[in-house]
Amino acid sequence: MPELPEVETIKNELAPWIVGQSFTKVAIPDAKLLSGCSVRDVRRALVGQKVERLERRGKYLIFHLSNGQVLIIHLRMTGSLLLDPEEVGRYARAVFHLSNWHRFVFSDRRRLGKMWLVEDVDSVVCKLGPEPLDRGFTPNVLRQRLSRHHIPIKAALLDQHIVAGIGNMYADEALFAARIHPLRKADQLSLEEIRTLHNNIRRILRAAIGSKGASVDSYVRPEGELGTAHFDFKVAHRGGERCPICGGTIERVVVQNRGTYFCPRCQPLDRRPLTQKCAAAGLHERLKASRSLGSSSLILT
């Protein structure tokens, strides 16, 4: 599933082959791929145009063309861009031939990917939230954006209008690293929690780019290699396994129709001190009793 680190990797690895080259031939066997333009429009506009620059914004890949137009690709769930594959394959949705005799293929098993040809990038990506790796993305920016939403923090991190580029895997990893339960309300995190979350979002995304992305499902890099970021996952897609911190069992819940993995011990829903929790639950006596017995923890249900 291409999220920010995967799209960034694709951009970095594709750029040396594409930037400065022009399109010589474009085939789009799957017209459903296109949003707001026809196959003929795209072929006519692209052929002969040079790619001036390749850019990523959130999970969007942006090709700046020499005529000022912009080709934008979103890979969604199962899309990939393959450089010079031996065969185009049965899932090829678009094939781009370049002036250096290389070609790249937009391959997408589930056909959820999208492609736009526009005059103005903002007509497609204007509503995206800030780039989490930009200098301007400070803890205060994150705090301000989260404070407007009374929804689970997991849902807020997945909302591209709040922050761009984070998907299901990295949201789970960042919340685990910050020890924040995925169902905590976005507008009720403390400043300290937001600082920790902000720090971990950036750390985890940077590390994942360093590992060239996570190949959990169908993600492959343009030249066919896999990424290795998933080997560093602590909770994502690890339901039922042991938590690497506390040894407890990693659980899976569904938040906003998304499989969500977390450690209930490391990411408690209620973070108030134990004494306050017990007061709220009317459990003074039980706490005293458990302490007098030398118990260091109390299970609240």
Added chain:
DNA sequence: CTTGGGACCTGGCTGC
């Protein structure tokens, strides 16, 4: 305005 839920899409998996 915000929030939640369904649609899109299809290969792969589960269970009968």
Added chain:
DNA sequence: TGCAGCCAGGTCCCAA
């Protein structure tokens, strides 16, 4: 072995 039915999740769209 075959097949129906469910699941995965990024984004858009609609209803409350």
